[in-house]
Amino acid sequence: MEIRHHGIAVSPGVAIGPAFVIHTEGVRITHQTVTAEHVPGEISRLHRALEEAATEARENRQRITSLHGPAIGNIFAAQGSILEDPGFRNQTETLIRTQCYSAEYAVSRVMREFVKRLEESALKSVAEQHKAEVRRRAKDFIDIERQILLLLQGENSEPLGELTTPVIILAADLMPSETADFSPRTVHAFATESGGATSHTAILAGALEIPAVVGLSRFLADVSGGDTVIVDGEEGILIIDPDEATIARYEEKRAAERSRADRYDSLRDKTSTTSDGTPIRLLGNIELSQEAAHCLERGAEGVGLYRTEFLYLNKTSDPTEEEHFEAYRSVVQTLGPTRPVVIRTLDLGADKFSSLTDTLGIEKNPFLGLRSVRLCLRKLDLFKTQLRAILRVATLGNVRVMFPMISTVDELRQCKALLNEVKEDLEDEGIPFKRDLSVGTMIEVPSAALVADILAREVDFFSIGTNDLIQYTLAADRNNENVAHLYNPVDPAVLRLIKRVVEAADKEQIEVNVCGEMSGEPLYAPLLVGLGLRQLSVTPRKVPEIKRVIRQLRVDEAKRLADHALNMDTARHVGSYLRDQLRRIRPEAAD
C-alpha cells in the first residue's frame, strides 16, 4: 500500500527505484527475495544469526553486569529475550518460507511492522511526556534489527562506494563524507529523516544533481531495503511502495524532465552573448571536485567559485596539503589549462573546529564572529597549508585565489602578506608554484562594498557574494522564518551596493562577477547585466537557463531596466517590474 511522506525539497528531479536503507553503520539489505531452492539456506542463516545474536546478548549481560551491576547488565537480558522470542523466530521463518524473502528482508519486515504498530498505537494514546519513552522502546527493536543484519551480513560488507546497481538511498541522516562518495550513476536519489534546506546533505544533493528530499521526519519504519520508492525532488515527497497509477504519473514526469534537459543541452555549445553581441561570461559554482565535469557539461566557461569547505567537514583531522592539492588538481585537470578556476579559501565558522571551541568557548554570535578569513588569520597553519596547495596547483592551469568575508582593507593586506610569506617558503624549499597568482576578494560584507574603491586597487578581481551581502546589509537571517521576508536580492540597498562595487571595479579595470544565488535566477539576469556585470558564476545546473535569457537580451535594454529599477523604492516594486520585463524578453522564463 502506498505511503507518502512530505519533507523539504532540496534538489529537483524524479527518481523511481529500489530503496537502499542505510542504518547508522551502513548495514543494508541486498536482496528482498531468494529463489525457492535457497529458502532452506536462508532459514539456516536466520537461525545462525539469531543464535549468534542471543549469545552476544548473553555474553554482554554477563560482562556488563560484572562491571556495572545487574541493573545495567539487564539491558542485554531484555535484548536476549527479544531475540529468543519464539513468536519472532516463527514469524520471520514463515515469511522466508511463504514469500521467499531473504533472511535480512524477513527480519527487517517483522521488526519494522512491529515498531510501526507500536508507534502508531502508542504515540496516539500516551500523554505527551511519555512519547520519548515509546520511542526509546522502539529504538531497542531497531537496534536489535541492526545487530541481526550485521551478523547476517558477516564478511560481505560492500562499502557504499561500490554499489553496482542504481538505488535510492534512505537514511536517518547522511554525513557529507558518506554522500561525497555517491556516484550519480548508482545513486539516483536520496531521502533523509533529518536535515534542512541548507544542510550539508542538501548542498551535496544539489551539487551532485541528484533528486533529494530531507527533513521528512520518521519514515524508515515504513520501508525496507529493496522496496520500490519514488523521490520527488521538486515537491519534496517520498513515496513508499507506490501504486501503478502513481508510478505511471511519475514516469511521465521523468520523461518530461529528460526532454527539457535535452533542450538545455543544445545550448551548451552556443555562446553566452547578448543579442547585440556582448559576451557575458558564465562560470560555475562548485563544492566538490566531481562537479567540475558538470560545469563543462552545462556549458560553463570555467569555475567562478570553488568552495573548499567540504575538504574540512566531518573529518577527524584537518586536510593535509596533499589532500588540498589533489582535490584542486582534479578540478584543474577536468577544466583544462586555460579555463579559469577560482579557489576560495576556507569559509567556515569556529564551531567546526573542536580545538578552537575549547579555547574560545561557544560564540554567541557566530555569523559576526571568528569565521572564514578571520579564523584563517588566527589559525595560520591552516591558512598556509591551503595557500601552499593553491600556489602549487596554479602552475597547472588558470587558477586564481579568492578570500572570503574580507571586511577591511587591512584584513586583505594581511592575507596578501601571508601569501607572500608562503611564496617565500615554497621558493626556499624549491617547490614549483605560480608567483604571479591572480588574487581576488569576495565582496559580501557591506563594509567591503563601501570601500570597494580602495580594495579595487589591491586585488585582481572581485566576486560579489550576494547571499551574505544581502543578509548583512538587511541584518536579517534568511533561515529565520520571522525575518526571512526581509531577505531580498533586489532590495534597493543591495542594488546600490552592487552598482557601487561594479563601478569601483570598472574604474580600476578589474574583473567583477556575482557568485551568489542571485546570479542563477533568470529573473535577475537582465538587471545584473544592466548594472554592468559581464560575468556571472552560477550553479552548473542553471547555466543553460541564464544563457538563454542573455541571448535574448540587449545591453542597452538591460541598462535602461537597471536604471529604472534603481529608481524604485521597495524590493517588492523592483520584483514586479523585473517579472514584467522578463515576460517581455523571454515569455516562458517568467513565472
Next chain:
Amino acid sequence: MTHRVTGSEPDPRDRVPPLNASSAVATPPSGVPAVNGPLRRTVRVVNPLGLHMRAADRFVRAAKLYACQVVVWHGDARADGKDLWALILLAVMPDTEVILELDGPDAPDAIEPLSEILAASGGEDYTN
C-alpha cells in the same frame, strides 16, 4: 502477521479478592484438582519508566516460571504475560493501572510475586 495483542471486553468481574497464597486449595476426593476460575488483580504500575524493557523482561522471566496462563490487561487491550513483544506493544506508562489475570493450578502461587513485580518502582536488577 500473528496478532499479539487483541482488544476485547474484559470480564465484568472486577477486583476479585486474591486467594491467600498459603490457603490450601480444596481438592475433591477423586484426585482431580478443582477448576479454579481465573485470578484477577488490579495493579498500579509506579515504575517511573512504566513497564519499560527491563521491567517487562523481569516480569516475563518470572511469569514463565509458572504453568498457568498469564494475561496482562491494559484498558481493553490484552497481552500474553509470557510474551515480551506483546507486553511492549501494550505500551504501559507510569502511574497506570493494569489487570493481572492468571488461570491455572499454580495461579495462587503466582499472583503475589507477579503482582509485586508489576507494582515495583525499580527492580531492574533481577538476576534470573
